[in-house]
Amino acid sequence: MTEFTPLASLAGGALIGLSAVLLMAFEGRIAGISGIAGRLLPPYEDAGFRSRLAFVIGLIAAPLAYGFATGAPVTQTVSSNVALMVAAGLLVGFGSVYGNGCTSGHGVCGLSRLSARSLVATIVFMATAFVTVFATRHVL
Amino acid sequence: MSILINLVIGLLFGVGLVISGMSDPAKVLNFLDVFGTWDPSLAFVMGGAVIVAFIGYRFVLKRDKPLLADRFHLPTRTDIDSRILIGPAIFGIGWGLGGFCPGPALTALSLGAIGTLAFVPAMLIGMWGARMIGALPQPRRA
Numbered sequence: 001m002t003e004f005t006p007l008a009s010l011a012g013g014a015l016i017g018l019s020a021v022l023l024m025a026f027e028g029r030i031a032g033i034s035g036i037a038g039r040l041l042p043p044y045e046d047a048g049f050r051s052r053l054a055f056v057i058g059l060i061a062a063p064l065a066y067g068f069a070t071g072a073p074v075t076q077t078v079s080s081n082v083a084l085m086v087a088a089g090l091l092v093g094f095g096s097v098y099g100n101g102c103t104s105g106h107g108v109c110g111l112s113r114l115s116a117r118s119l120v121a122t123i124v125f126m127a128t129a130f131v132t133v134f135a136t137r138h139v140l
Numbered sequence: 141m142s143i144l145i146n147l148v149i150g151l152l153f154g155v156g157l158v159i160s161g162m163s164d165p166a167k168v169l170n171f172l173d174v175f176g177t178w179d180p181s182l183a184f185v186m187g188g189a190v191i192v193a194f195i196g197y198r199f200v201l202k203r204d205k206p207l208l209a210d211r212f213h214l215p216t217r218t219d220i221d222s223r224i225l226i227g228p229a230i231f232g233i234g235w236g237l238g239g240f241c242p243g244p245a246l247t248a249l250s251l252g253a254i255g256t257l258a259f260v261p262a263m264l265i266g267m268w269g270a271r272m273i274g275a276l277p278q279p280r281r282a
Contacts, residue, residue, distance in 0.1 A: 009181040012160020013188025019153035021196030028206030033243035055150035062154020077166035078255035089259035091234025093266025099227015112193035125232035132236025133172040
């Protein structure tokens with residue numbers, strides 16, 4: 001069980017939305033993490049590598065900054081099944097780049113832009129995620 | 141300037157992931173477990189993010205160009221091809237197995253859980269593989 005946190009989740013979500021708006025305002029780009037992270041890998045393309053790297057460093061530093069600012073440790077529960085997490089990572093990495101987007105690019109930015117492609121993508125990944133969790137928790 | 145701005149925006153994004161609970165795979169998996177220990181919180185994350193981005197984009201895109209770039213880079217494709225179905229389907233399975241999507245996985249890296257340390261390199265290898273197959277992804281979509 002995890003606690004139902006509507007207000008914190010809404011506030012955190014609003015902050016994610018604000019980041020997406022700021023990235024569009026300053027750089028004119030979609031705040032999709034799979035695209036930002038994926039373009040740090042070969043084959044290398046256009047400029048902006050250092051800016052994207054800075055974004056990712058900010059992302060990685062966030063829990064440390066949050067913990068430092070609030071004094072509250074960031075809690076999480078991650079499976080320690082290494083084989084499972086490697087498989088999950090491969091699928092997430094491959095699928096998000098192959099489909100040009102993940103939860104942030106298609107889910108947040110795409111839906112906000114009323115993109116039909118992003119709506120389709122979001123419905124598909126939500127559906128397979130729900131089915132996967134149902135299968136692993138209630139069937140297998 | 142661009143580097144500093146990106147660092148701050150990335151930091152904000154990550155703090156949003158932490159506050160909202162997205163960086164905790166247990167919470168994500170409970171959101172996806174409608175018939176079990178369902179925790180609807182993540183619907184509020186998506187709701188908050190989409191509402192703010194929807195309104196904010198309206199204002200930002202009225203401008204001629206971004207503050208630090210010469211033009212807006214918006215995805216232009218509208219067709220539904222096989223990649224937009226296959227990619228998200230594979231991504232969703234991985235998300236349901238591990239409880240991590242790319243952003244939260246990177247944000248959780250500094251918390252140092254063994255599962256995260258296994259997940260992130262595998263994710264990068266998967267991304268690299270998809271980039272090699274697709275050579276270059278089309279318009280910046282995510």
